[in-house]
Amino acid sequence: MTQIHIHGGHRLTGRCHVPGDKSISHRAVMFASIAEGVSKISNFLDGGDCRSTVAVMRGLGVQIDEVAPTELVVHGRGLDGLQEPEDVLDCGNSGTTIRLLTGLLAGQPFSSFLNGTAQIRRRPMDRIVQPLRRMGATIMGRQDGRYAPLGIAPGRLRAFEYDMPVASAQVKSCLLLAGLYAQGLTVIRQPGPARDHTERMLQAMGAPIAVYGNTVHSERPSSPLQPLELTVPGDISSAAFLLAAASIVPDSRITITGVGVNPTRTGFVEALQEMGVRIEFQNPREQSGEPVADLEVQYGELRGATFGGQQIVTMIDELPTLAVVATQAHGRTVVKDAGELRVKETDRIATTVSELRKMGARIEPTPDGFIIDGPTRLMGGTVESHGDHRLAMAMTVAALAAQGPTTVYGAEVTADSFPGFEATLQALGAALEVKP
Ligand SMILES: O=C(O)C1=C[C@@H](OP(=O)(O)O)[C@@H](O)[C@H](O)C1
Ligand SMILES: C=C(OP(=O)(O)O)C(=O)O
Numbered sequence: 001m002t003q004i005h006i007h008g009g010h011r012l013t014g015r016c017h018v019p020g021d022k023s024i025s026h027r028a029v030m031f032a033s034i035a036e037g038v039s040k041i042s043n044f045l046d047g048g049d050c051r052s053t054v055a056v057m058r059g060l061g062v063q064i065d066e067v068a069p070t071e072l073v074v075h076g077r078g079l080d081g082l083q084e085p086e087d088v089l090d091c092g093n094s095g096t097t098i099r100l101l102t103g104l105l106a107g108q109p110f111s112s113f114l115n116g117t118a119q120i121r122r123r124p125m126d127r128i129v130q131p132l133r134r135m136g137a138t139i140m141g142r143q144d145g146r147y148a149p150l151g152i153a154p155g156r157l158r159a160f161e162y163d164m165p166v167a168s169a170q171v172k173s174c175l176l177l178a179g180l181y182a183q184g185l186t187v188i189r190q191p192g193p194a195r196d197h198t199e200r201m202l203q204a205m206g207a208p209i210a211v212y213g214n215t216v217h218s219e220r221p222s223s224p225l226q227p228l229e230l231t232v233p234g235d236i237s238s239a240a241f242l243l244a245a246a247s248i249v250p251d252s253r254i255t256i257t258g259v260g261v262n263p264t265r266t267g268f269v270e271a272l273q274e275m276g277v278r279i280e281f282q283n284p285r286e287q288s289g290e291p292v293a294d295l296e297v298q299y300g301e302l303r304g305a306t307f308g309g310q311q312i313v314t315m316i317d318e319l320p321t322l323a324v325v326a327t328q329a330h331g332r333t334v335v336k337d338a339g340e341l342r343v344k345e346t347d348r349i350a351t352t353v354s355e356l357r358k359m360g361a362r363i364e365p366t367p368d369g370f371i372i373d374g375p376t377r378l379m380g381g382t383v384e385s386h387g388d389h390r391l392a393m394a395m396t397v398a399a400l401a402a403q404g405p406t407t408v409y410g411a412e413v414t415a416d417s418f419p420g421f422e423a424t425l426q427a428l429g430a431a432l433e434v435k436p
Contacts, residue, residue, distance in 0.1 A: 002412035004392075004422060006399035007431040008380060011299075012252040014428050018239045020045040020070065020232035021260050022417050023169070024197050024290065026053045026096045028074075028230055030104060031201055033062040034180075035076035036224035042231040044070045048416040052092035052116075056101060059085040060112075076227055079180065084110035088149065091116040093345065093387075093416055096170055099128050100198075102150060103174030106137035107157040107181025115149040119387060124343050125150060128174045131162050135178055135186075159184030159219065166340060167313040169194040169264075172216065176202070176209060179218030186218045192310035195264040197290070201228070204289050230288040233260030238418040239295060240268045240318040241393045245425070246297045247277045248328040248401040253298040254428055255282070261293045267314030269295070271322055275302045275329055304331035304374060312338045319369075320352040320394040326372035327361045328401060335369035345388040355383045355395050359402055380404030389416040396421075400430055 025045040030053060032039035044050065046069040054064055054072070061083030063075040077083075082105075091098040091114055098114050102125070105112045115121070121142075129145035138153035139145055159182045164171055172190055176198055179186030192214065199216060202209045205225040210217040239259045246252040261269075261281065269279055278300055281293040304326060307315075312335075315322065319338055326333035341348040353365045358381050362373040380402045385392035392411045399406035411434070414421045422434050 001410055003435045004396055004408040004411045005433050005435065006396060006406045006408070008400050008402040008404070008406070009249070010429050010431045011249055012246050012254050012428040012430060015255045015257060016242065016424050016428055017257045018234040018242070018259065018424070019047065019419060021235040022047065022049060022237065023096065023195055024232045024260070025050045026100065027197055027201050028228060028232065029053050029057055029064065029072065030100060031205060031225065032074035032076055032228050033057045033060070034079050034082070034225060035205055035227040036078045037076055037227035039074040039076060039227040040229050041072040041074065042070065044072050044232055045235065045417070046070050047419050048092060049094035049097065052090065052094045053097045056089045056091060056097060059087065059089050078224055079221065082108060085112050088113040088115050091120060093117050093119050095120065095123055098125070098148060098150070099170040099174050100177060102128050102139065102152065103132065103177035105152050106132045106135070106139065106178050107155050109154045111154060112152045113149060114152070119345055121148050127166065127168065127171050131175055132178055135160050135182055137178070157182035159186040161187040163189045164191060167192040167194045168340070169198070173198040176216060176218040180207065180220060182220065184219065188216045188218070190214045192313050193264050194313050195262065197262070200289050233287055233290050233292045234258045235417070236260050236265045237317045240321050241397050241418070241421070242424065242428070243269065243272060243279065243295065243297050244321045244325050245397045245400050246299060247272055247302065247325055248299070250299055255294055255296045257294045258292055259295050261291045264314055267311050268318035268322065270311070271305070271307055271315060272325065274305045275325065276300055277302065302329035304329045304333040304372070306334040308336040316340060317390055320348050320390050321397060323352050323356060323363060323370055323372055324394050324398045327356065327363070327374050327376045327378060327398070329374045331374070333372045333374070336366065337368055339368040346386045346391060348388070348391065351386045351388060351391050352394065355391065356398065358383050359398055359406070378402035380406040382407050382409065384408070385410035385413050387413055389413040389418070393418060393421055396425070396432070
């Protein structure tokens with residue numbers, strides 16, 4: 001079990017970059033697989049979750065060449081070219097992989113079986129299975145389709161209209177993909193603006209995806225999808241750990257280059273700004289249909305704030321890290337409307353509270369979030385990841401601002417989404433070492 005040993009209090013300075021965006025990397029490989037022709041994907045995220053997607057697409061008969069770990073060439077097989085897999089498709093720890101793939105596979109003329117780790121088998125799948133069944137899909141799973149493993153029978157789908165009960169880009173994307181294989185026009189209404197990488201990428205490939213505010217339409221393309229030539233922007237969800245660290249370790253000032261700043265993903269940056277952190281967007285540009293900028297952040301005085309409503313979906317994966325920052329802010333920080341945190345890799349409300357309390361934080365769980373009172377002088381100690389990459393990295397950030405040394409156990413999971421996390425922090429001046 002990998003451990004990270006951290007000595008807090010060393011300021012962070014300099015420039016760095018973060019690996020490619022996880023959400024965009026997953027989608028690029030999946031969508032390139034059903035395009036007609038050869039796609040080139042650069043700055044692909046070479047992390048555990050996206051490697052699961054590559055393995056699954058290979059299992060469906062797609063040739064994917066790794067020119068380098070972050071440079072992929074995908075030989076698209078066209079909309080109707082996927083092949084029946086010979087074995088169960090292993091989605092590893094990745095919710096995005098299993099949920100998007102189920103939508104893609106529900107309308108195929110062959111059977112497939114999807115599974116993952118024990119962690120994936122605990123996460124809810126009824127949110128996709130129920131609407132897909134309404135489209136005519138035949139999907140089996142434990143507890144009537146609530147949990148993986150999932151078995152998908154050959155299916156003919158019909159379009160439908162659906163009001164999503166939760167703001168989830170995975171559910172939306174799953175249904176839009178199913179819509180590409182359904183007869184008629186599928187209409188999806190989302191309660192808030194969840195990340196829109198699926199819409200942007202499929203539109204750029206020529207798919208008939210139309211967006212009207214929070215409503216998205218999908219239907220069967222009348223011509224083949226065009227292949228991609230795409231450089232994946234840096235992952236703002238990975239940048240969040242560095243932004244947080246620089247915000248709470250005195251005298252820090254860093255610049256993170258090439259970060260994707262799609263407005264459906266910038267909630268954490270806006271939250272930090274609301275708490276008083278100075279963050280500058282420099283050199284704004286567009287890269288492969290996504291907005292990108294360099295982000296400069298510096299340490300400063302922080303104040304507590306309240307976050308809820310539609311802002312939550314734009315920073316859902318960053319909320320454990322926001323809790324860490326809130327321990328250093330003056331006054332009370334409240335996070336509400338974030339019940340979705342309970343069904344991620346771990347129950348992130350419970351695990352964030354239990355681990356931060358070990359370092360002396362004043363944090364209370366609520367059914368749909370947490371309440372943090374600050375500022376608190378965090379004390380170094382022994383904490384664990386619970387097998388959750390976001391938690392391992394959030395606790396490392398807490399340790400950087402703490403008094404005395406900290407050990408984060410179970411830290412091998414940082415590579416699920418941010419390979420090079422520890423080395424990036426070391427290069428910025430953090431005092432930490434990794435023990436395998
Ligand atoms: O679509 C995506 O790429 C993702 C959507 C979010 O999940 P939900 O759709 O369950 O909110 C997020 O938590 C996950 O890390 C990636
Ligand atoms: C929730 C996450 O991912 P997934 O749902 O793809 O497992 C995450 O990366 O924080």
